[in-house]
Amino acid sequence: MAKYSSKINKIRTFALSLIFIGFIVMYIGIFFRTSPLVMTIFMLLGMLFIIASTVTYFWIGMLSTKSVQVVCPNCQRHTKVLGRVDMCMYCNEPLTLDPKLEGIEFDEKYNRKVKNT
Numbered sequence: 840m841a842k843y844s845s846k847i848n849k850i851r852t853f854a855l856s857l858i859f860i861g862f863i864v865m866y867i868g869i870f871f872r873t874s875p876l877v878m879t880i881f882m883l884l885g886m887l888f889i890i891a892s893t894v895t896y897f898w899i900g901m902l903s904t905k906s907v908q909v910v911c912p913n914c915q916r917h918t919k920v921l922g923r924v925d926m927c928m929y930c931n932e933p934l935t936l937d938p939k940l941e942g943i944e945f946d947e948k949y950n951r952k953v954k955n956t
């Protein structure tokens with residue numbers, strides 16, 4: 840079974856991994872210190888990953904303002920819902936803003952645009 844997690848958490852994980860990739864790429868660059876050109880390329884590449892991560896964090900901030908804050912019925916904590924269905928950020932309880940989907944088993948496909956409406 841696929842492991843679901845809250846969208847904001849997913850993006851956060853993505854942004855964090857970008858930082859790690861950036862540092863790893865820069866670290867690899869150190870091994871090429873005999874060749875300043877290759878080292879510069881690696882450093883710039885690493886910088887790009889870190890910039891991309893910063894942009895992603897900024898994007899999370901933008902998304903957070905658009906998301907709806909709800910109290911999770913399972914753990915009673917405040918969590919953010921993005922789109923029609925999302926998971927609780929703390930306990931991964933499936934949450935929906937659409938009453939039609941209430942009680943239906945969680946499926947990320949409900950987030951796709953419904954065509955024949």
Ligand SMILES: [Zn+2]
Nearest residue numbers: 911914927930
């Ligand atoms: Zn919860």
